[in-house]
Amino acid sequence: MTGRGKRSGMRRWLADFVLVFALFWGIAFAVSGNQMCAYAVPLPAFAKEVLAHDSGPPAPVDFRAPELGQLVRPAQTSPEHARLLLSVAFAAIAAFNLGFWRHLRRVYASPRRSVWRRG
Numbered sequence: 001m002t003g004r005g006k007r008s009g010m011r012r013w014l015a016d017f018v019l020v021f022a023l024f025w026g027i028a029f030a031v032s033g034n035q036m037c038a039y040a041v042p043l044p045a046f047a048k049e050v051l052a053h054d055s056g057p058p059a060p061v062d063f064r065a066p067e068l069g070q071l072v073r074p075a076q077t078s079p080e081h082a083r084l085l086l087s088v089a090f091a092a093i094a095a096f097n098l099g100f101w102r103h104l105r106r107v108y109a110s111p112r113r114s115v116w117r118r119g
Helices: 003-035 045-052 079-107
Strands: none
Touching: 003 079
16 A cells, blocks of 8 residues: 555544544433533542641651552542543443444455457
């Protein structure tokens, strides 16, 4: 494939990726649009304590090593990150499949009749 053909193929792949990515998020917002929160979230408890005791001296820092049980914590994944990763993976798979389908259509297209004739 020449340099021009590679650029054209990459442009098509990128256009497919952006289109599928936008479609994914359009459907996601259409389905769950009424469940999104656009209001202020209350501060966590430790932030309230810091704001309440702001006038006094700072608490001493504990430099001891944590216990073994405290080192192992569950994974902290947010639904927003999961949706973003899912949408990127879905868009990449769909763009790859569309590109592969175009490739197969081009490779297996019926050849010109003059190629098969000898005479």
